[in-house]
Amino acid sequence: MCSIDCCSNPRGKAGEKLDPSNASNRPIIPTPNGELYPYEVIQEIADFIVKGSNMRPKIGIICGSGLGSLADIIQDAKVFEYEKIPNFPVSTVEGHAGKLVVGNLEGAVVMAMQGRFHFYEGYPLAKCSMPVRVMKLCGVEYLFATNAAGGINPKYSVGDIMLMHDHVNMLGFAGNSPLQGPNDPRFGPRFPALVNSYNKELINKALEIGKQMGIEANMHVGVYSCLGGPTYETIAELKALRMMGVDAVGMSTVHEVITARHCDMKVFAFSLITNKCATEYSDKKDDEANHDEVMAVAKNRQKACCELVARLIRQIQASS
Template sequence: MRSLKREILASGLSALKGNGNIEPHTYEEVETIANDILEKVKCRPQFGIICGSGLGGLGDLVSNKEIIPYADIPGFPVSTVPGHAGKLIFGDLEGKKVVLMQGRAHLYEGYAVQRITLPVRVMKLMGVSVLIVTNAAGGINPEYSVGDIMIIKDHFNVPGFAAVNPLIGPNDERFGPRFPAASGAYDKEFRELAKQKAKELGYDAFVREGVYTCLGGPSYETVTECRFLRLVGVDSTGMSTIPEVLVARHCGMRVLGLSLITNKCIVEHDSKAFANHEEVLETARMRTNHLQALAAAIVKAIKI
């Protein structure tokens, strides 16, 4: 049986090397991966949490941990970026069964968009119905400060304009409809709950609500790109999250998104300031305890 599983995965994943739009995993392939993982852990998660750059410390809050490195999961994309540990952590968080992704893969690492979103579909077939996504992002909104936490209310899918969308390819109705709506992707009830918990924790001064976008990366945005994003109503920008959210919504999951503003985007030509990944990780370390507390309070309050 084990060798058969490996053969199924190998045949389905052989084309998933490099970028580009290719056929997504079949339902059976995802089901095989999900079942293979569930055979290794006792936890049966209802919540999924994806941790962005430097935010894997959320895993410290999980008790009764069961840990599986991504490298031990056939077909799983393995992150190559500092601040992304590359582990699945199963366990209990505030009385809820969770699976936490300590790091994610990105388009700029050379993975096809269908592959970087594979973990979300695997979560769905493991029983997850609520997905919380976090990321490190640059502040486009001039009123935002480094260290702010932004509750995502909507997104602007720039890669989608160039047909980089994880839902491209044959559609299996067992996952979701051919033409899913993306409006309302970020659950209004969860957003209101997040604002309420932020207030209770005394975080009002640095918790915002706004619009997120992702660009392909790995280069940071130019001045002109930042000015354009500001013009169209974007508040923060990163290099992840949107593909995962699209797949989660396609699967019928409810989604909450949180961005940690780790740097201010440069909007003046000839500025001597430059964005860098070290700044991102340093800000994540500075604010990680607040983000952990907020995420835990939200998980505790959500009723499934």
């Protein structure tokens, strides 16, 4: 690690004394991730959305790659483009429309993100998961997070749906967390527990809905892991993840779930398996994952995913 003298010296000569009265010579201290979006800024964003939609949502939905049609089934929708929401980031990934939709779905007021923010886009995790806190201050009690993922479990097929009941936070292993920096107790505790992060009651309801839809053979309950991306994983990495008990892998969701649990939201999440991960060495190009394949599979399975979400929301609303 370099010294403060080295980093603060514009000429890069360690040990050389600088004039502290000269502003250009003062060291740049980065803002801690936890302070990128203080409570007051999050509240301003939430107030903007609630006032603009004249609705206070109960359920938040994050649409994964190619699954933006989940937001298209919302009725009486008020649409906010990310770039027009004060202090809101902009998604740069194909398949992520960059819109926030607030409206009614199965009798419940929901807000859905058509496009999320990823670590590989250059955003810190605190910024990637900031919209979850916006949802909380808008009134959201339940977070539905969806993603497109690669299937590591050999029993999984392309087009299957994996309900997430746990995760392996590989980014966290590297010391990256959306909760890094000072903790604001108005959001949640300093050291939140993540055991039972994924609501068991909602998982069981979703499994029953899958039986009613006739897709139970294509549904699983498994463990998801988030890697940083944007590269797809190597064979050795995939083998290691499988040994750790991971069933599907992607580049999102985990930090959103951590943030949601920090502020005491109930979480339901699922992965659409858009490709089978190669765990053996081969020269075949067909074994290599690609974004076009992800988008194509997601498009073909949109209807089933939308129906699953809609029916689950109907049950939540009926029991409230």
